[in-house]
Amino acid sequence: MNIHEAASAVDAEIxxxxxxxxxxxxxxxxxxxxxxxxxAQAGQILITIQAHRNTVAVAGLIGAPAVVICNxxxxxxxxxxxxxxxxxxxxxxxxxxxxxxxxxxxxxxx
Numbered sequence: 001m002n003i004h005e006a007a008s009a010v011d012a013e014i015x016x017x018x019x020x021x022x023x024x025x026x027x028x029x030x031x032x033x034x035x036x037x038x039x040a041q042a043g044q045i046l047i048t049i050q051a052h053r054n055t056v057a058v059a060g061l062i063g064a065p066a067v068v069i070c071n072x073x074x075x076x077x078x079x080x081x082x083x084x085x086x087x088x089x090x091x092x093x094x095x096x097x098x099x100x101x102x103x104x105x106x107x108x109x110x
Contacts, residue, residue, distance in 0.1 A: 001024050002021050002022065003022065003024065005107070006066065006104060009103050009107040010091070010099075010100045011093055012068060012093040013093070015080060015090040015091065016088070016089060017089065018084045019087050020087060023043070024043060024065065024066070025041070027101060027104045028046055029046075029048070029097050029100070030047075037062060040062045041063075044062075044064055045068060045104065046059050046066070046068065047068045047070065047104070049071055049073055051075050051079060053078050056082040059086070065088060067083070067090050068091045069092045070095060072093070072094040
């Protein structure tokens with residue numbers, strides 16, 4: 001599954017679309033960025049409610065090609081700018097983390 005297919009699977013708006021399309025290897029759901037740094041793996045999509053530029057920094061550090069912001073939270077411009085600079089897709093959906101995780105888990109064929 002690629003990033004556009006993931007966006008479709010969770011009815012997400014692509015808020016930051018300047019990225020290179022890539023295949024997702026899985027997903028990681030957490031709102032604690034230190035947890036993400038310690039356990040997420042490159043190629044996974046990050047599922048969170050943390051809508052700020054530090055989330056982008058962590059996504060870049062771990063090699064996440066995309067971040068899904070849940071619960072329809074607003075995405076600030078500085079987060080969008082940071083994601084554009086890093087080439088990381090930012091998606092936003094009204095679903096919560098549980099729903100997004102389940103939908104992506106099924107869509108990835110698990």
